[in-house]
Amino acid sequence: MKEKRDIFSMITIMIALLVILFIGSAICAIIIGGFPNLLDAFSSKEIRFAFGLSISTSCISTIVVMVLALPTAYALTRTNMPLKKAAGVIIELTLSLPFILLGLSLLILFSTNAGKMLKDIGFKVIFSPIGIIMAHILVNLPYAIRLIRTAMEEVDVRLEFIAQSLGASKFKSFLTILLPMCKHSLISTTILTWSRALGEFGATLMLVGITRFKTETLPGSIYLSISTGNNSMAMATATIMLIISAVTIAVSNYINHSKQLNRGDR
Amino acid sequence: MQGDIKIENFSVTRGKFRLKNINLKIKSGEIFAVLGRTGAGKTVLLESIIGMYAGKTGQILINGKMVEGIAIVDRKIGFVYQDYQLFPHMKVYDNITYGLKMHKKSKKEQSEQAENLMQLLGISYIKDQYPCTLSGGECQRVALARTLALNPSILLLDEPFSALDPATKQKMYQEILNIHEKFHCTIVFVTHDFKEAQLLSNRVGILLNGELKTIVNSNELLTSSYEQDVEEFLGRK
Ligand SMILES: Nc1ncnc2c1ncn2[C@@H]1O[C@H](COP(=O)(O)OP(=O)(O)OP(=O)(O)O)[C@@H](O)[C@H]1O
Ligand SMILES: [Mg+2]
Numbered sequence: 019m020k021e022k023r024d025i026f027s028m029i030t031i032m033i034a035l036l037v038i039l040f041i042g043s044a045i046c047a048i049i050i051g052g053f054p055n056l057l058d059a060f061s062s063k064e065i066r067f068a069f070g071l072s073i074s075t076s077c078i079s080t081i082v083v084m085v086l087a088l089p090t091a092y093a094l095t096r097t098n099m100p101l102k103k104a105a106g107v108i109i110e111l112t113l114s115l116p117f118i119l120l121g122l123s124l125l126i127l128f129s130t131n132a133g134k135m136l137k138d139i140g141f142k143v144i145f146s147p148i149g150i151i152m153a154h155i156l157v158n159l160p161y162a163i164r165l166i167r168t169a170m171e172e173v174d175v176r177l178e179f180i181a182q183s184l185g186a187s188k189f190k191s192f193l194t195i196l197l198p199m200c201k202h203s204l205i206s207t208t209i210l211t212w213s214r215a216l217g218e219f220g221a222t223l224m225l226v227g228i229t230r231f232k233t234e235t236l237p238g239s240i241y242l243s244i245s246t247g248n249n250s251m252a253m254a255t256a257t258i259m260l261i262i263s264a265v266t267i268a269v270s271n272y273i274n275h276s277k278q279l280n281r282g283d284r
Numbered sequence: 285m286q287g288d289i290k291i292e293n294f295s296v297t298r299g300k301f302r303l304k305n306i307n308l309k310i311k312s313g314e315i316f317a318v319l320g321r322t323g324a325g326k327t328v329l330l331e332s333i334i335g336m337y338a339g340k341t342g343q344i345l346i347n348g349k350m351v352e353g354i355a356i357v358d359r360k361i362g363f364v365y366q367d368y369q370l371f372p373h374m375k376v377y378d379n380i381t382y383g384l385k386m387h388k389k390s391k392k393e394q395s396e397q398a399e400n401l402m403q404l405l406g407i408s409y410i411k412d413q414y415p416c417t418l419s420g421g422e423c424q425r426v427a428l429a430r431t432l433a434l435n436p437s438i439l440l441l442d443e444p445f446s447a448l449d450p451a452t453k454q455k456m457y458q459e460i461l462n463i464h465e466k467f468h469c470t471i472v473f474v475t476h477d478f479k480e481a482q483l484l485s486n487r488v489g490i491l492l493n494g495e496l497k498t499i500v501n502s503n504e505l506l507t508s509s510y511e512q513d514v515e516e517f518l519g520r521k
Contacts, residue, residue, distance in 0.1 A: 176369050183334065184383035184434060185357040194382075198373045 048260060051253030059254035067231050068239040069258065075147060075235065076215035079154030083162050083211050084204075086155075091166035092192065096175070106167075109160050120156050121224025124149075128225075147233060149226035154215040162211050169203035170196060202274065209270045213263065286347060286360070287312040287437035287470035289333060294342030296332055303328050303494045305342070312437075315464060315471045317481035317502065320491035321517065326474040327366060329491060330440045333472065334361045346438070357386075359438075362431030366442040366474075368423040370415035376402075376426050377411040383434040401429040405459065420447030432467065439463075441473035445480060457484060478505060478518070490514055 052059075059065050093099045094106055112120060127133060128143045136143065143149040173196055181191035197204070219237035228238040236259055243252035289310040296303045303325045310316045318326050331337065332344060338352035345351065346359055370379050380401060381394040389397070402408040405425040415423060424447060431439065444460070445453050461484065464471055475481050481488045482502045489499045490510075497514050510518070 174369065176365065177371060179336065179356075180363065180365075180369050181371070181382065181386075182356045183359070183361065183363060184430070185386035186382075190386060195371060201373075 045260065048253050048256045051250055052255070052257035055250045055254035056257055059251060059258060064230060064234065065236075065239055065255055065258070068234045068236050068255075071147065071150070071234065072216055072236040073262075075150040075154065076212055079151045079158065079215050080208060080212040082151070082155055083158045083215075084208055087159060087162040087166050087207075088204075090163050091170050092196075094163070094167055095170040096178075096196075109163055112156075112160050113164070117153075117157050117218065117220030118224050119220075121153055121221030124152060124156055124221065124225045128152075143225070145226050145229065145233065147226075150222050150233060150235060153221035153225045154218055157218055157221050158211045158214055161214065162207050165203060165207040165210070166200065169200040169207075173199045205270060205273055209266060213266060216259065216262065287468075288345075288347050289438065289470065289472070290345040290348070291333070292343050292345070294332060294340070294344055296328065296337040296340045298328055298337075301325060301328070301494060303332065306332075306496050308489065308496060308499065310470060310472060312470055313468060314487065315473070315485045317485035317488045318472065318474045318491055319476070319478065319481055319488055319517075320474075322476075324491045325494045326491055327442055328494075329496075330363065330442055330472065330474065333438075333440060334363050335359060360434070360436050361438045361440060362434065362436030362469075363440045364424065364427045364431055364442060364444060366446075368415075368427040370418075370423055370426055370430070372415050375412055375414055376407065376418070379415065379426055380429045380433055382430060387434070397433055398429075401432055404462075405429050421449075421452055424448075428463075432463065435467060436469055438470045438472070439467075441471065443474050443476070445475065445477070453480075460484060481505065490517065492517060 090109070094102060094109075099105065125144065128136070128149075133143065141148065143152055177199070178191045178195050181195045182188065186194060217237060219235075219241065222233075222235060222238065223241070226233040228234050228242055230242075234242070236255055240252045240255045243249070243255065289308070291306050291308040294303070294306045301323070306329065318329060320326050328337075333346075333351075335344065335346075335351035335354075335356065338344060338350070343350055346354060346361070351359060371382065374382070377398060380398045384394045384397055398411075399408070402411060405428060407422060407425045407429065410418060410422055410426075415426070418426065424444060428441075428444075441460075445456055448456055457480070460471070460473075463469075473484070482505055485502045487499055488502045488505050490497045492513055498510055500508050506518070509515070
């Protein structure tokens with residue numbers, strides 16, 4: 019006998035196909051518009067500069083975000099830090115704000131006397147690449163903390179307690195129990211943070227503007243192309259970003275896959 | 285004396301549940317059984333002994349010292365949870381040697397100790413498996429081995445026999461007694477089975493709704509007379 023048609027699965031497949039069609043057509047629009055100019059884009063010095071700046075600022079900001087988010091998420095889930103609830107709220111409050119506004123608030127902050135003092139001692143934020151990194155950090159930190167926190171909440175604290183009863187310090191049990199158990203989430207958080215940094219535009223625009231060969235990132239260069247009416251160049255640049263995305267996804271799948279293998283037959 | 289437990293006027297609240305005013309002394313080397321219905325607070329009682337809720341009302345003394353004043357590892361208490369709590373990302377062997385690693389024992393010492401314990405508990409054949417691939421009984425032995433690797437002076441076992449078939453149960457009873465003999469530790473274990481409590485322990489405590497109703501010598505468990513609610517729990521009306 020043939021199995022009865024599973025209507026629920028059919029519906030989910032239909033919806034998934036619709037979603038793919040929707041997202042896929044947006045991607046197609048970019049690739050069709052951008053492909054003919056891809057070589058031009060690659061050979062343009064300006065875009066090569068933007069490529070380098072985007073990749074380097076995103077990498078640096080991602081590292082900083084992860085280094086700050088890990089201990090913060092730990093403090094929020096594993097310690098009796100004072101005002102824990104309030105801290106959680108403050109951190110997540112900005113998640114719903116438009117990035118352009120976050121950039122503006124950084125601009126205001128770094129225009130104060132304290133900000134000017136930082137500039138005098140060499141830490142120039144406004145109109146400098148450091149500003150791009152700062153903008154990424156402000157935009158991504160709450161997001162990364164949220165993801166890591168959720169992952170940490172899912173790990174049973176009793177495991178760490180057992181580890182400590184077996185002689186591990188708090189730090190050792192963090193390293194040997196909590197971190198490896200959140201490994202999957204940490205990898206995907208890193209990748210997502212990085213991708214978001216790469217595509218970040220609003221906050222960066224507000225804080226550092228777009229100056230050719232100085233603070234022009236890939237999204238910034240797309241914006242410049244569009245505003246000068248050069249849509250095909252914009253699409254070509256976007257295609258480059260899509261290629262970066264594809265590579266990122268491939269790498270992250272590879273990392274997760276190799277991990278699956280040495281995890282045994284799960 | 286090593287392995288001495290003293291609980292004085294101890295209370296702790298967990299959500300809607302309250303463990304009320306517990307007074308209990310367990311001598312070094314004793315085997316003590318905790319009986320009680322599901323939700324009576326047996327697990328909370330064991331967790332209190334290891335010091336998870338210290339600093340609340342009353343006090344818990346291990347070898348005469350307040351439990352919260354002793355570093356967790358120096359309490360020398362081994363805890364085998366009802367659901368084992370094995371480290372899921374480590375193989376059986378690494379679970380068992382975890383404590384030895386944390387104590388910076390040499391690789392050789394780690395492997396000798398682990399081999400001995402795996403032999404004792406009959407789990408050598410699963411040493412390279414991950415916990416998610418084990419049966420309940422196997423998990424439990426691994427958890428036991430992980431704890432025993434550090435020679436604890438107190439062993440807290442939360443329903444150690446509930447996942448086992450009758451034949452394996454009999455074998456494990458003997459193993460626990462062997463372990464007691466070999467490691468000279470105080471054992472507190474939780475069970476639902478009166479016979480099991482009688483067979484293994486020196487004394488039995490009956491916990492009902494967060495209150496330690498009675499403590500009796502195990503050979504008198506079924507012959508003594510009790511308050512109404514304890515009688516009901518024992519099924520004698
Ligand atoms: N973290 C917690 N939050 C809220 N309630 C809790 C918590 N921990 C335990 N409890 C409650 O305390 C009561 C006693 O729990 P405990 O686990 O000690 O029961 P038990 O006697 O071990 O039962 P079982 O035989 O089913 O294991 C239960 O009603 C449980 O819901
Ligand atoms: Mg329990």
